[in-house]
Amino acid sequence: MIMPSSLLxxxxxxxxxxxxxxxxxxxxGRVGAHTxxxxxxxxxxxxxxxxxxxxxxxxxxxxxxxxxFAVSDGLTLKVGFLVDHLTALMxxxxxxxxxxxxxxxxxxxxxxxxxxRFFSYISLFTFAMLMLVMSNNFLQLFFGWEAVGLxxxxxxGFWYTRPTAVFANMKAFLVNRVGDLGFLVGIAALVSLTHSxxxxxxxxxxxxxxxxxxxxxxxxxxxxxxxxxxxxIGAMGKSAQVPLxxxxxxxxxxxxxxxxxxxxxxxxxxxxxxxxRMSPLFEHSPTALSFVLVIGATTAxxxxxxxxxxxxxxxxxxxxxxxxxxxxxxxxxxxxxxxxIFHLMTHAFFKALLFLGAGSVIIAMHHEQDMRHMGGLRKxxxxxxxxxxxxxxxxxxxxxxxxxxxxxxxxxxxxASHTPGxxxxxxxxxxxxFITAFYTFRMIFMTFHGEERFDDHTREHLHExxxxxxxxxxxxxxxxxxxxxxxxxxxxxxxFFDGVITVLPxxxxxxxxxxxxxxxxxxxxxxxxxxTLMLALGGVVMAWVLYIKQPHWPAVIxxxxxxxxxxxxxxxxxxxxxEHIIAGGAxxxxxxxxxxxxxAIIDSAAVNGSAWLVERASxxxxxxxxxxxxxxxxxxMIALAAMLAWLIGPF
Numbered sequence: 214m215i216m217p218s219s220l221l222x223x224x225x226x227x228x229x230x231x232x233x234x235x236x237x238x239x240x241x242g243r244v245g246a247h248t249x250x251x252x253x254x255x256x257x258x259x260x261x262x263x264x265x266x267x268x269x270x271x272x273x274x275x276x277x278x279x280x281x282f283a284v285s286d287g288l289t290l291k292v293g294f295l296v297d298h299l300t301a302l303m304x305x306x307x308x309x310x311x312x313x314x315x316x317x318x319x320x321x322x323x324x325x326x327x328x329x330r331f332f333s334y335i336s337l338f339t340f341a342m343l344m345l346v347m348s349n350n351f352l353q354l355f356f357g358w359e360a361v362g363l364x365x366x367x368x369x370g371f372w373y374t375r376p377t378a379v380f381a382n383m384k385a386f387l388v389n390r391v392g393d394l395g396f397l398v399g400i401a402a403l404v405s406l407t408h409s410x411x412x413x414x415x416x417x418x419x420x421x422x423x424x425x426x427x428x429x430x431x432x433x434x435x436x437x438x439x440x441x442x443x444x445x446i447g448a449m450g451k452s453a454q455v456p457l458x459x460x461x462x463x464x465x466x467x468x469x470x471x472x473x474x475x476x477x478x479x480x481x482x483x484x485x486x487x488x489x490r491m492s493p494l495f496e497h498s499p500t501a502l503s504f505v506l507v508i509g510a511t512t513a514x515x516x517x518x519x520x521x522x523x524x525x526x527x528x529x530x531x532x533x534x535x536x537x538x539x540x541x542x543x544x545x546x547x548x549x550x551x552x553x554i555f556h557l558m559t560h561a562f563f564k565a566l567l568f569l570g571a572g573s574v575i576i577a578m579h580h581e582q583d584m585r586h587m588g589g590l591r592k593x594x595x596x597x598x599x600x601x602x603x604x605x606x607x608x609x610x611x612x613x614x615x616x617x618x619x620x621x622x623x624x625x626x627x628x629a630s631h632t633p634g635x636x637x638x639x640x641x642x643x644x645x646x647f648i649t650a651f652y653t654f655r656m657i658f659m660t661f662h663g664e665e666r667f668d669d670h671t672r673e674h675l676h677e678x679x680x681x682x683x684x685x686x687x688x689x690x691x692x693x694x695x696x697x698x699x700x701x702x703x704x705x706x707x708x709f710f711d712g713v714i715t716v717l718p719x720x721x722x723x724x725x726x727x728x729x730x731x732x733x734x735x736x737x738x739x740x741x742x743x744x745t746l747m748l749a750l751g752g753v754v755m756a757w758v759l760y761i762k763q764p765h766w767p768a769v770i771x772x773x774x775x776x777x778x779x780x781x782x783x784x785x786x787x788x789x790x791x792e793h794i795i796a797g798g799a800x801x802x803x804x805x806x807x808x809x810x811x812x813a814i815i816d817s818a819a820v821n822g823s824a825w826l827v828e829r830a831s832x833x834x835x836x837x838x839x840x841x842x843x844x845x846x847x848x849x850m851i852a853l854a855a856m857l858a859w860l861i862g863p864f
Contacts, residue, residue: 220294221279223260223304224343226253227311231336238329246329250336251315257339258308265301269703274712276349276413287408295349295412297713299554302704303346303486306558310478310565311339313685317569318470320681321576325468331371335474338364342479346486350410351400354487358396358451361480362389368471369464378466385460392450392457399443402427403494406436416493416715423497441494441501445508448484452538455512459787461535462519465527469572472527476534477565485541485557489550493715496548502720503633506546510627510638513539513645515785520652522781525582526571529656533608534564536645540623543638548720549626551710555701556623559615563607563693569686570601573678574660578671584656589665593675598661600686605657607693609650609749612741618697618733620646621740622705622726629722646745650752658760701733 230253234246241249278293294300314335322331341364345357362385370382406422407415415422425436448454453461461481465472475481488495488505495501516535523529537560544553575582577594591598607614610621624646628639665672677683703709706727716723730736740746759766771778783789837848 219260220264220275220277220296220347223257223264223308224340224347226256227336227343228340229253231333231340234329234336235333238333241329243328246332247315247319250332251312253336254308254312254315254339257343258305258312261301261304261308264296265305268296268298268301278349288404288410290352290410291350292353293349294347296347298709299486299489299713300346302554302558303482304343306482306561307339307342307346307478310561310689311335311474313565313569313689314470314474317473317572317682317685318468320679321470321572322468327371331368331468331470334364334368334371335471338368338471338474338479342483345483349412351404351412351415352410355397355400358447358483358487359393361483362386362393362451365464365471365475365480368475369467371467371471375466381460381463381466384463388457388460389450392447395443395445396447396450397443399440399445399447402436402440402443412490419493419497422494435498435500437494437498438500441491441498442504444491444494445484445488445501445505448488448542449508450484451487452481452484452542453512453535454484454508454539454542455515456787458512458516458535459784459791462528462531462784465525465531469527469568469575472531473565473568473572476531476568477561481534481538482557482561485538485545485553488542488545489554489714492548492550495545496715496717496720499632502546502548504546506543506627506630506632506638507634509539509542509544509546510634510641511539512536513543514641514648517645517648517652519781519784521648521655522778523652524584526574526584526587526656526660527568527582529584529652530564530567530571533567533649533653536649537564537608540620540642540645543627543642544623547627547630547632547635547638547722548716549623549630549722550714550716551705551723552619552623552626554710555704556616556619558700558704559607559619559693559697562689562696563604563615566600566604566686566689566693567608569682569689570597570604573597573682573686574601576678576682577675578667579674581667581671584659586666587660588663588667589661590675591661594661594677596677596683596686600683600690601661602657603690604693605653607697608653609752610646610745611749612737612746613694613698615693615695615697617740618701618737621743621745622701622736624745625726625736626722629725630720632720643745643748647748647752647755650749651756654753654756655760658756663761663764698733706731706733 227250230250233241233249238246275294275296278291281289281291283290296304315332318331318335322328325331338361341357341360343357345354345361348354348357366382366386369385370378372378403415403422404410406425407418409415419437422437422440423435426433427436427439428434429439446457449457461476464475467475495505513536516532516539520529520532520536523532537556541553541556541560544550544556573594574587574590574597577590577597578587581587603614607616610616610619624639624642627635627642630638705723726736730739759770780786
């Protein structure tokens, strides 16, 4: 059994690896850097598995304070751990995917001059995410929240000599600052009402909080609604929900291993985890739940559309991440928190697999990422092809694969929900199944099937990636196939989250599904005849027709719907709006203040104007200084007479 004091080792070992690789990388060399970081994450993974096993065998929830480092006005600032079933599951997901990414990085970054620095960053990323999921108070949660944002900034801009990478990491940083402002407002409002930073104190006061209001201007708003929407705005930034999603596709400017780590197990899952952890608060705010549901459903459908027209293999997978995060968020809004976490877990494995598979293709193609220059690669990259195909089948929810169990029950949960907006959300997530299958197999067919669209030089050097790349692909392909079937009984149809996640009786959609179907097998048999499976198969067939059978049709269709294609190509003009209206407006206001306030008022009027006024006044007053004594005596007499007249006069 893992002792509470030993839990500290789980985040600290990856931190130690990051410090050694970062500060002493020149001394321990490239082999030393990847050795210490991989060993550190492997040890953290082993300990995390031990924690999960303990929890499954009835170990008590650990809620311990490690140390108090400040007390300010009665508010205790401390570091502590809350380890329950939710935490243990997240710890295993984070460390397992991170371990695969670390191993994969040996091959992918083999010739990069920043080798040691990259290993330091990804190990630091693992530490930050572990601190976030293990926290038992809002201060430590915020520390982990900001730490993953900082490391993502460093990793997205890892190739800092590229202007596009610098732009992308700055974009991610700024967009997340917008979300973090809402997150901080939510925490501040909660602390002001509870006078505590501890989760348990906030959850214990939820009934009192539900009766309180906060004054926003002249309006009295329900306190929990303000708190929950503020917290969720933070999640919109971290988990890339509309309209704060714009940073995530550009994060592809970072090396592929970090794309897998960000999109599968760390930063983007932080928002999903946080809302699930805060379920006692969200359950008492129907308005916040509706907001979460609608935002998630909108992201799920409309970000999926963008994957249809993307030609960069990594961006297709990135838009898939956006869409799948929307699915998880919509499930949270439907109060199906366990379903959202279950899909987060299955998605982490097959999405990491798809990203690393895309990276293997990029290595083989000498860093070519445009799928229009690929085709027919399955015979050159058999392991990459097979594992990517398994990941694609898991993503579209093909029967028996991990995504089949998590996505189908997620859609059923949203359809069973009574939260306002559930009809719109049901439409979005159901149609999204067809879209997901279409863009996923469009990517598979354009990359691995059809005619070869590359030159002879590339063909001569095509070969399967080295074992340090293919081994993680194989190891991730296994859970992508079986993890859903192996864990659905325990996590969703069992009592895995009892006492960890709070759901009010009127929101018990998962309980309704469990009561209706009873066990996973019955639900799986039901799903085999559901419309969602037909939609998924329809998407695959459509992709096959357009990109294998009739490859000239997409260009014809594009010419017929050019305005719609332009809308998708411009990504609904979110980037244009941000760059021209938000950023451009800020520059215009700044220029206005510079020219009017700074130059015209302060420099010209206040500074130069005061000097001019003194000079003019001095020139006039100078005329009164004649130097003749009788002039001064006469002026004094006139002044004295005026004073006497004022004192003795009738006025």
